[in-house]
Amino acid sequence: MNLKEKSKEVRIETLKLHQRAKEIRVASSLSPVEIFVSLFYGGIFSFYPKDPLNDKRDRLIISKGHGSICLYPILADCGYFSQDELLNISKPGSFLGSIPDPVIPGYETINGSLGHGLGVGSGMAYALKISDKCQKVIVVVGNGELQEGSNWEAIMFAANHNLDNLILIIDSNKKQMLDFSINILDIEPFKNKFEAFGWECIEISDGHNCDLIIDGLQEAFSNKNHKPKVIIANTIKGKGVPSLEQSPLAHVLSLSDLEIDEAIKGIENE
Secondary structure, eight states, X not given: XXXXXXXXXXXXXXXXXXXXXXXXXXXXXXXXXXXXXXXXXXXXXXXXTTSTTOTTSOEEEXXXXXXXXXXXXXXXXXXXXXXXXXXXXXXXXXXXXXXXXXXXXXXXXXXXXXXXXXXXXXXXXXXXXXXXXXXXXXXXXXXXXXXXXXXXXXXXXXXXTTOTTEEEEEEEOSXXXXXXXXXXXXXXXXXXXXXXXXXXXXXXXXXTOHHHHHHHHHHHHHOOSSOOEEEEEEOOTTTTOHHHHHOTTGGGOOOOHHHHHHHXXXXXXX
């Protein structure tokens, strides 16, 4: 499978979802496209669409839940639910909301209050480890929520308990709700901080390159060194839509139908 083409397809479908439900956080959902494509199509993440809670599955905790609408078309394509359900996003009776809920097959938890996903994931990883189970726990977070202290409690807990079955992926798009993160509370460089807390750090220069992401995931999955792993994926908020890529307020912006149509044409012609 050509993962670059699959990523373009998912990005276009995400924009179409935004066209149907303008309230979704579209910019935040465009930056992690390649992260989720790499997980679900890269052949190293274990999942069971027809039995989503299968005990043999790897766990995926999406802490930046509102910024993962791009996962909807992936889950539909993988067979978690019908493709037709994408047409009903945010409509009465549909389980696909503008903010994801664990009623959606493929979502493990609800993380509408940011900063809790890594704590949940650390608990799952600890439970799997003391039960001598081999499954991995992957947690995806954004820049802004790493400013919250609950994350750093989880970071200390994971290192203290040698949770080498825990992989944190930072969708590092350098922005949060109202500005660039550097203008609000700059906590970079991430690498120095995580290593000081006892984590192994893998940095991906281009978080929109699936080959690099898969290489990072394979390294994290295979290294049994008693350390939790963090993958820093440098991404672009609003990837594929120039006006969103450039705006410090991309997080809260909605696109008109014309802007969406133009963005889709631009992605198709890349």
